[in-house]
Amino acid sequence: MEMLIKGYLSGFFPMADPESGALEWHCPDPRAILEFEALHVSESLARTIRGDRFEIRTDTCFDAVVAACGEPAAGRTSTWIDARIAQGCNELHRMGLAHSVEAWLEGRLVGGLYGVRLGGAFFGESMFSRPAIGGRDASKVCLVWLVEHLQSIGASLLDVQYLTQHLQRLGVREISTEDYEVRLQEAVELECVW
Numbered sequence: 549m550e551m552l553i554k555g556y557l558s559g560f561f562p563m564a565d566p567e568s569g570a571l572e573w574h575c576p577d578p579r580a581i582l583e584f585e586a587l588h589v590s591e592s593l594a595r596t597i598r599g600d601r602f603e604i605r606t607d608t609c610f611d612a613v614v615a616a617c618g619e620p621a622a623g624r625t626s627t628w629i630d631a632r633i634a635q636g637c638n639e640l641h642r643m644g645l646a647h648s649v650e651a652w653l654e655g656r657l658v659g660g661l662y663g664v665r666l667g668g669a670f671f672g673e674s675m676f677s678r679p680a681i682g683g684r685d686a687s688k689v690c691l692v693w694l695v696e697h698l699q700s701i702g703a704s705l706l707d708v709q710y711l712t713q714h715l716q717r718l719g720v721r722e723i724s725t726e727d728y729e730v731r732l733q734e735a736v737e738l739e740c741v742w
Contacts, residue, residue: 549643552636556664556671559725559732561709564633566626571633578722580711581731582672586719587695596685597692602651602658604693606742610641613648613660617674629674637673640664647742649694651677651686659686661694668703668738670694691718701742705735 555561560573589597596602614637618629640646645666651659661675672694675687698706708715711722723731 549636549639552640553645553666556666556669557732557736559729561664561671561673562633562636563628564630566628566630569630574709575725576710577725578711579725579728580708580715580720580722581728582695582706582708582715582718582720584695584699584706586721587692588717588719589692590717593685593688593692597689602653602686602689604690605650605652606697607641607647608650609657610646610648610662611638612657613650613662613676614638614674616657616660616676616678617662619676637662637664644742649690649697651683651690653682653686656681658683659690661687661690665703665740665742667736668698668701668740669705669707669732669735670698670703672706672708688718701740702738703735703740704738705731707732 555573560575562571563574564571614634618627637646646662646664648660648662650657658681659677661672663670663672677683677686708720711720
C-alpha cells in the first residue's frame with residue numbers, strides 16, 4: 549500500500565493493460581482536472597437532480613462499485629481494472645483513503661464512481677451507470693454530488709486523469725504537468741475529512 553500511496557502523491561496511478569496483463573504506472577501530460585466552479589450541469593441533468601430520482605450514498609458498497617466499473621460495457625469488452633487494481637483500491641478504502649459515491653434506485657445500485665482521496669486531492673478512478681435498469685445519468689448525478697461534497701470539506705483538486713469527450717462536456721479541462729504538480733502538492737497538504 550505504501551508504494552500505491554506514494555504513487556498517487558507523486559502524480560502517478562496504476563492501470564492494468566487488458567491485453568498484456570502488465571500493471572503500468574501512468575502520469576499523463578497534460579493532466580485532466582475538473583475545477584469545481586467549471587462543472588457543467590445540463591438542463592436535463594439539473595432536472596434529474598431536482599427530481600430526486602436517485603438516492604445518493606457514499607461508501608456503502610465500495611467493492612461493488614469498483615466491480616461494476618470493471619464490467620464490460622457498450623463499446624468496451626476489456627478493462628484496466630483487474631483483480632490487483634480492485635484489491636489495492638479496496639485496501640485503500642479500508643484505510644479510509646478511497647471512497648465511492650453511489651446512486652440507488654428502488655434498492656438497486658444503478659450507478660456510481662470511486663476514487664482515492666489524499667488530503668484535499670481526489671483522484672477520480674472510474675464511473676459507471678446502468679441505464680437498462682433505470683440508471684441513465686446516474687454517474688453524472690454522483691459526479692455533481694462529489695463536486696459539492698469536495699467543496700464542502702475544503703478539498704481543492706479533482707483529478708480525472710485523462711480527458712474524454714464525455715468529461716469535457718461536464719467541464720473537465722487539461723493542465724500541464726508542471727501546473728498539476730503544484731496543485732497536487734498544495735491539495736495533499738490540506739486537512740479534509742470525508
